[in-house]
Amino acid sequence: MISCRYWLKKNQPPLGVDDSSKLGDVYNVVGGSKTVVFQAGSGNYFVGLVFDVFTGGTDSTYATLEWELSLLLRNPHTMKKLQVEVRKVANGKPKITEDDLDRMPYLKAVVKETFRMHMPLPLLVPRESTRNVKDVFTGGTDSTYATLEWELSELLRNPHAMRKLQEEVCTVANGKPKITEDDLDQMPNLKAVVKETFLMHMPLPLLVPRESTHDVKVMGYNIAAGTQVLINAWAVGRDPYLWDNPEEFRPERFLDSSVDYRGLHFELTPFGSGRRKCPGIQFAMSVNELVIASLVHKFDFRLPNAQKGEDLDMSDTIGITIHKKFPLLVVATTYN
Ligand code: HEM
Numbered sequence: 273m274i275s276c277r278y279w280l281k282k283n284q285p286p287l288g289v290d291d292s293s294k295l296g297d298v299y300n301v302v303g304g305s306k307t308v309v310f311q312a313g314s315g316n317y318f319v320g321l322v323f324d325v326f327t328g329g330t331d332s333t334y335a336t337l338e339w340e341l342s343l344l345l346r347n348p349h350t351m352k353k354l355q356v357e358v359r360k361v362a363n364g365k366p367k368i369t370e371d372d373l374d375r376m377p378y379l380k381a382v383v384k385e386t387f388r389m390h391m392p393l394p395l396l397v398p399r400e401s402t403r404n405v406k407d408v409f410t411g412g413t414d415s416t417y418a419t420l421e422w423e424l425s426e427l428l429r430n431p432h433a434m435r436k437l438q439e440e441v442c443t444v445a446n447g448k449p450k451i452t453e454d455d456l457d458q459m460p461n462l463k464a465v466v467k468e469t470f471l472m473h474m475p476l477p478l479l480v481p482r483e484s485t486h487d488v489k490v491m492g493y494n495i496a497a498g499t500q501v502l503i504n505a506w507a508v509g510r511d512p513y514l515w516d517n518p519e520e521f522r523p524e525r526f527l528d529s530s531v532d533y534r535g536l537h538f539e540l541t542p543f544g545s546g547r548r549k550c551p552g553i554q555f556a557m558s559v560n561e562l563v564i565a566s567l568v569h570k571f572d573f574r575l576p577n578a579q580k581g582e583d584l585d586m587s588d589t590i591g592i593t594i595h596k597k598f599p600l601l602v603v604a605t606t607y608n
Pocket of ligand 1: 413415416419475476479480481542543544545546547548549550551552553555556
């Protein structure tokens, strides 16, 4: 599989509104099994690079569930035994909770047996051959966790932004012990912090490969049906023609801006765009905002060993989902 990335070259004129809508066209037409190399050089906008991408995560969870249910249907005796166990543990309760699961050894055996017979990722990931490449598969949990770690790291590096966020969260909480989802809409500053983190640390910098269904011309380039291209959303987020001082963490830039991450503004597309954009946006963002708001509501954070925020190593890994190279270690104390 071959694909490519592109970015706007520095010496090119800024994107106008019309141009940015053309940029959007790319989302709808590229992807597939051929190679597109947008040539760098005078007058050309794009640079190409060969790159491989795999997807997984949520997909493997769904695959496992389907295999499990299929095996249970093929083996009525097993299904019966499992139902007896689960109903016994439920003991008349209307709902199974996580606490019940530890008392269901047969359920765990069924899950293991399904894995044995239908390994979701049969060839795993070739670790030896990729040494420095972090072999993660894209998916809900990984990108959500990566985003949270980047957010907290940027807040530690930028104490002013952290203070502002804590003030906002505490004002909205207004003495309540817990932040709830209903509170989040009153936290514009929190939303700005999240967007700014996406801008600087796109969790899936190259999104997911796309494939064109027909021959098409985009910005003067002929793209054949079946062509595959990766969108370099990271480079768009760091483009000085689109963003003032893109290397600085400045959530304020989003306070008076309508730019959103749901796929309609091509300047910021952490979840992709178009019909195949991430279906987990709402869930991911509710979790993300709730976790960050709850953390800064309850705790003050500092780095261990009197380390200063500005010294925090923000190197990232190479991979499908981009993580901090060195996991964030923080000391949390109760916030008063
Ligand atoms: C911060 C968190 C997340 C980020 C940044 C993210 C990002 C993405 C991106 C960039 C894509 C590819 C979109 C495209 O091709 O244009 C994608 C696809 C997908 N995401 Fe997410 N995602 C996140 C969380 C989640 C969660 C929590 C779930 C599930 C609950 C989820 C489920 C999926 C699925 C199923 C697809 C494949 C959609 C398709 O191919 O039709 N994602 N995600």
